[in-house]
Amino acid sequence: MHNSSTTDTFEDKPASVAANETLEDYTLRYAPHSFRRWSPKVVAITALGGIAYLADFSIGASIGMTYGTTNAIFSILFAAIIIFITGVPLAYYAARYNIDLDLITRGAGFGYFGSVLTSIIFASFTFIFFALEGSIMAQGLLLGLGIPLWAGYLISTIMVIPLVIYGMKALSTLQVWTTPIWLILMIGPVAYLIHKEPDLVSQFASFTGNTGYAPMDMAAIMLGAGICLSLIMQIGEQIDYLRFMPAKTKENSKAWWAAVISAGPGWVILGAIKQIIGAFLGFYLLTKIPGVNATEPVQQFNAAFHDMLPGWLALTLAVILVVISQIKINVTNAYSGSLAWTSAYTRISKHYPGRIVFVIVNLVIALLLMEGNMFAVLGKILGFYSNFAIAWVVVVATDISINKYLLKLSPKEPEYRRDMLYNVNPVGMVSFLVAAGLSIAAFFGLLGSFLAPYSPLIALIVGFVLTPIMGILTKGKYYIKSENDGIKEPRYDAEGTPVATVYHCVSCNENYERPDVLYSHQHQGVICSLCKTMEK
Template structure:
């Protein structure tokens, strides 16, 4: 077999050396400008330290929806039930997110690529991408509405104009992907932390009695402590399960794990991955506290108490003049909205691009989908989705849990405990079957049954437990289906036709370069696969995962290997 390693090729030379018509692959957007949105994140591009990657991932969770979620469930169920729900959700999210974060950081691929090889197949993960992209525009709309509320309070700007401002200002910030977002979060994280937590500490010191009032609060309907109420509260919080997919879009840029950086690498993966839920739970509990303080101590209306901008103003008013309190509250809301909605727009654009490219074999560029995702979010704002936020999030949590727990179960149980699913995540076209019943059946059953349960199909008494059943069904069905199908539908091929090793001595993806026969681009070995067509000299030629995705002819896709019994 002829093997050629090439060190560098200019992406602008796309099309050079192609052995098939140029029209077979759509190159509407320069690959290098797209932040590797459809593929493995190459080693030469990943120049950030573990701490920088973790900071970027955590910077994206500066959203204020946590405060509103906490306030809402606190008002509905009382402090103890709400805190119980927050903690239950946090534990479940941490457990399910950990294996996904590790795989993203270790193999440098996003959650869609992980999902492909973890029970869903090359095209099957399109379904889960639709679940994830829904999360990005729901959260974007929530945060945009919160910013619009802040602009109305601070500057008397009508809500509909505030919705437009909060949406359109995000688009130019997202165009350049990880490079700009990393700088944005590193610059704003310290300011955000100070403005978020210092006023709270001052408030508690000045009014220590507010803590007792907070702990004694039983909600607007004077509810007693019960596990059912905690699960209703947890159902709302669990809607944020899909947040790990956004963090993974940053974690895929982690540097290689070595003996020298092992401790910092693991710390960054845990903090920037499942660790987000610790800060998220703290924010939700603070949201409960501030809502109770405003209702019980300041005598505010419930509708006002659940809006974050008013919560922050209640803190700041204890420390400074009213005009300054209002100004700082609006600034905090704007900073938070920019930090999270740049991430929502960025991650949503990646998901839409993945869906479109595999469905239509075209690649119009990630920027188009930034605009598209922001447009959907703006429409949700204008239709006042914020007024039914608790219901939307409770419903959505069932689908998010079904997806995340299915992938987590495949990694932990099917890959490591049973050895049925291949340990190394595969994502390349031709290497995977288009559809794998393991993940598809699990999501269909866990998501379908839990949603039916949520709407009362099995009685009102169990409706509150639909998120738990979604997780339980996914964890059980995923390995059972893998056993029944004997792992038949995971790999279409086990050999990608390339003799170079995939990993170095430390188990990290290597950075050897090969030239793509379709585009002339120099790509790293983990992103490449041998072409089914020989080169002009009769030797082996190679195709990148993106070029193969967009190859309309399919003539470069390697044939399937005969099934083994």
């Protein structure tokens, strides 16, 4: 927690590599009170800056083109409602207890090693979306500057590295400064189009798509929703910022809740608006400039800017919008992905390589996806991925809201430290595997052609129903292995706020706050959760 020498060998001091936490950003642990100096408002703006991505425009355009306007809008709204509802308990938990989605998952039904699987699923989300945004930026560089796609992919990957290394401090500054510019560039041309050609809106409303689905076709709505629901995992990235929220007090309660809801589940409101705008711009391109790829955001905005500005300026602004958006989201993708990989790797190997190693790993995978032209099969990749994402998020949200709060089968305060948890908790693991397994079987048509479009709904319902059933069947006994961590002072005060008392770790000689420490018989003293993770 304090800056200290990081030259010691790893075996002598397991956490010495992680000592410079300003660089490491509490990869595997609770974010301490002493580090959380931002106001709720700054945390919320930083978290919302991460959703500047343009993939929403692509997703909206592709489902609008395929299933028609009415079906697309219902798909988008259905997905947004599900994402919002499941996001509330997760965002609250992250902000209240200052932990990321992996630490929440461990104590919410998955167990200490069980959540390694979900860490890898989350890491996959970050490199899929990094590749998607990088592809969009490369399309912008090709259109605006004539840079070939392969080089554009490389540029979009390399430029985020310096920003990601410096974690929350650099990211909060970047997001706060760029958000107003981004909003003006995004909303301006669309508002102008609607003002100039009001008939476009009614033509858009009656557009039926190019695959012949009738308006209000349930299968089409569910197929579209499956693609939108792949974004359910975005809550994990929002949480990587929300864990830095200040403690909730009587004085800041209103501002605190406003920030948690707007930056947590609230991201999806802006996301849904962007998807609908994407469908509108896609339709506009289809009617105005046939032959152009209507799902490419740079083409959408280039055409919209062209209607109000001279050609060279329109193209310049379209490219600037694409570049700002790509940097804003891809620093978040690279940052969150590095946290997820580090967490999974450290628990399996009992060795902490540092977050930066996995920044590079994540970027290399994303670059390979881009060079392999992932953008061309976007809908298929997202539709498949969403089955895993929905199953996980629904199981954790259900575990918190029903198993913890309603059925009181597991302790409300989260537990994530090794030895305090069972390695695997069947409640979350079984519910997740069954929900994901059945929905993927449906997705590939193994449950019959009728159920194929409904795979996201299967993941959702099975995860929601099975989690409390598994909790009741196991009587909640696999949530907590040990009630006592060997330290007299409780981890949370009477209000449920993490206690900020500082303890000294005898293994790495750093100071840590109360939620992050426990007594170790092996070391004959108090040690931090990271040293505990590293114990052979």
